[in-house]
Amino acid sequence: MMIPGYEQTALDPRAALEARFEVEAFHASYCHMLDTGDLVNWVDFFDEECTYVVTGRENAEAGLPVGLIYAEGRGMIRDRAYAVKHTQMYAPRYMMHTVSNVLVLRASADEIRSVSNYLLLQTLVEGRTTIHQAGRYYDTFVRRAGALLIRERRCVYDSDLIANDLVFPV
Amino acid sequence: MFSTTDTVIHPPGTATKEREPATYVWPAAGLTEVPDWIYTSQVIYDREVERIFHGSTWNYVALEAEIPKANDFVRSWIGPTPVVVARDADGSVHVFENRCAHRGVEFCRHSRGNNAEFVCPYHQWTYDMRGDLQGVPFRRGMKGEADSGMPRDFNPAQHGLHKMKVARRHGVVFASFDHDMEPLETYLGEEIVHDFDVLFKGRQLRILGYYRNELPGNWKLYHENLKDPYHATLLHSFLVTFGLMVAGSKSAMIADPSGRHGTMASAKPADVTKVVDASTASQMRAYRTDLKLEDPRFIDFVPEFDSPWTVTMQTIWPNLIVQRELNTLGVRQIVPNGPNSMIMNWTMFGFDTDTEEMTRHRLRQGNLMGPAGFLGLEDNEAIKFLQEGVRRSPTEVGILKLGGTTEGTATTLVTESAIRSMYRQYREVMGL
Numbered sequence: 001m002m003i004p005g006y007e008q009t010a011l012d013p014r015a016a017l018e019a020r021f022e023v024e025a026f027h028a029s030y031c032h033m034l035d036t037g038d039l040v041n042w043v044d045f046f047d048e049e050c051t052y053v054v055t056g057r058e059n060a061e062a063g064l065p066v067g068l069i070y071a072e073g074r075g076m077i078r079d080r081a082y083a084v085k086h087t088q089m090y091a092p093r094y095m096m097h098t099v100s101n102v103l104v105l106r107a108s109a110d111e112i113r114s115v116s117n118y119l120l121l122q123t124l125v126e127g128r129t130t131i132h133q134a135g136r137y138y139d140t141f142v143r144r145a146g147a148l149l150i151r152e153r154r155c156v157y158d159s160d161l162i163a164n165d166l167v168f169p170v
Numbered sequence: 171m172f173s174t175t176d177t178v179i180h181p182p183g184t185a186t187k188e189r190e191p192a193t194y195v196w197p198a199a200g201l202t203e204v205p206d207w208i209y210t211s212q213v214i215y216d217r218e219v220e221r222i223f224h225g226s227t228w229n230y231v232a233l234e235a236e237i238p239k240a241n242d243f244v245r246s247w248i249g250p251t252p253v254v255v256a257r258d259a260d261g262s263v264h265v266f267e268n269r270c271a272h273r274g275v276e277f278c279r280h281s282r283g284n285n286a287e288f289v290c291p292y293h294q295w296t297y298d299m300r301g302d303l304q305g306v307p308f309r310r311g312m313k314g315e316a317d318s319g320m321p322r323d324f325n326p327a328q329h330g331l332h333k334m335k336v337a338r339r340h341g342v343v344f345a346s347f348d349h350d351m352e353p354l355e356t357y358l359g360e361e362i363v364h365d366f367d368v369l370f371k372g373r374q375l376r377i378l379g380y381y382r383n384e385l386p387g388n389w390k391l392y393h394e395n396l397k398d399p400y401h402a403t404l405l406h407s408f409l410v411t412f413g414l415m416v417a418g419s420k421s422a423m424i425a426d427p428s429g430r431h432g433t434m435a436s437a438k439p440a441d442v443t444k445v446v447d448a449s450t451a452s453q454m455r456a457y458r459t460d461l462k463l464e465d466p467r468f469i470d471f472v473p474e475f476d477s478p479w480t481v482t483m484q485t486i487w488p489n490l491i492v493q494r495e496l497n498t499l500g501v502r503q504i505v506p507n508g509p510n511s512m513i514m515n516w517t518m519f520g521f522d523t524d525t526e527e528m529t530r531h532r533l534r535q536g537n538l539m540g541p542a543g544f545l546g547l548e549d550n551e552a553i554k555f556l557q558e559g560v561r562r563s564p565t566e567v568g569i570l571k572l573g574g575t576t577e578g579t580a581t582t583l584v585t586e587s588a589i590r591s592m593y594r595q596y597r598e599v600m601g602l
């Protein structure tokens with residue numbers, strides 16, 4: 001197991017399916033928001049106490065904690081959104097996420113753990129569309145007023161050699 | 171060559187700045203002008219590999235903390251050349267080409283690991299952790315068959331892996347193709363050794379992880395970037411917006427006597443408003459006093475070094491950057507990848523004495539640097555833009571006139587003196 005805590009547990013098939021629909025719906029709105037460039041509301045997908053880390057598979061497998069992006073708490077999420085939007089210089093680009101293979105690992109009334117594959121496509125205005133990252137989301141969701149929020153999201157990418165940089169969150 | 175994407179676009183109709191070797195002549199203006207072809211020419215690149223990376227230089231290859239035990243190894247590079255860094259049972263560290271002495275196979279394929287010997291997968295030639303040849307299958311041939319096996323005079327001692335000279339200082343490992351290389355400390359010079367030791371002396375490092383990225387720009391641009399204090403408060407709005415560094419901060423650009431190495435140093439102001447007067451503020455578009463981070467912990471500085479500087483970025487010629495940015499610490503290895511590209515290998519670390527909270531502080535502060543860092547990503551973008559500019563326009567030179575014709579150490583941010591001194595020694599080595 002790459003990340004402790006993300007082992008497959010025995011699940012009632014109906015409950016697993018229901019949880020999977022919920023997670024898929026979450027991914028769809030999360031990715032839509034990032035792909036349309038709406039960083040301001042990105043923070044609303046996170047619980048107050050949260051961890052958000054983007055790191056390479058080599059680090060994850062070796063248990064090395066570093067993150068390309070490493071945020072503890074919603075304050076840091078908001079600061080990153082602000083910094084990217086208002087302080088950063090980068091070539092214009094479009095990002096597109098596609099998420100698949102949503103696998104529910106654990107599901108209870110107030111928490112879901114899942115792992116999902118993602119492809120992050122990047123299109124620089126004058127270039128072709130490239131696969132910027134192939135990775136997996138390791139997610140822990142908590143339920144707040146009926147909706148899922150991220151307690152922990154670890155984006156672990158296989159694509160070890162990053163093409164120049166990662167401007168937007170994953 | 172590696173390439174993550176075709177990020178450097180070569181539009182139809184644009185000539186490359188490639189020319190006859192004899193016509194590579196530096197502009198008459200001297201060091202205040204830089205010809206574009208030093209960034210774009212394959213001829214120049216090949217000469218750099220031969221004279222600089224494979225020449226009389228000390229190249230960073232690894233941290234000892236990555237290979238703490240006997241038989242630990244990591245893959246590394248000297249210039250574009252793959253090498254292996256290995257620790258032998260007696261604790262000694264050896265660096266050799268990652269190329270089987272038999273047919274040239276790049277035999278070591280794992281970034282890091284532990285083994286008592288290296289076995290080339292093609293024909294099972296085996297080497298020990300010093301790079302000496304230990305075994306050749308069927309060396310004596312098949313019994314009773316004529317002209318089978320190696321000749322009688324084949325001497326394994328002469329067919330080991332190509333070995334490099336090794337130097338270590340406080341847990342940092344360097345290697346050189348030149349076995350007559352001067353001592354590392356002489357090569358670095360007192361000024362550079364001083365700030366290097368501030369970070370490494372008496373410390374046990376704890377590796378926090380790695381990043382790797384391909385940067386579509388010439389490798390020298392990374393040295394220039396960190397010998398260019400002028401850009402810091404202009405490109406990096408984040409520094410200025412959140413008061414980490416502003417024009418007027420206490421700072422220095424330190425160069426060694428040879429001009430090839432550098433330390434860009436600055437001290438985070440305790441109160442930015444006392445540093446910035448109205449005329450300075452008007453030169454920095456990003457200067458704001460009204461903005462605050464929601465979680466300002468991540469730009470805090472926890473004092474832990476005997477130094478007047480809160481930030482030192484060292485450029486150690488030709489392939490090492492030592493990052494001490496507040497409390498986020500790391501080394502970056504530059505792997506040149508043709509004239510238009512480089513690979514950056516980042517190793518981030520803390521110290522074995524760090525508390526859990528200190529480790530987390532370093533990890534949070536890591537958001538400043540790296541390929542997704544608020545400072546790091548802008549440098550990568552700017553270097554890419556520069557490379558595209560010099561490749562795609564017919565104009566031939568850039569200018570380096572800030573600070574006049576001064577060279578080396580400077581106390582003002584508004585200067586290019588350390589870039590000029592770097593190019594003085596570059597021209598000597600390159601015969602340009």
Ligand SMILES: [Fe+2]
Nearest residue numbers: 395402545549
């Ligand atoms: Fe910079």
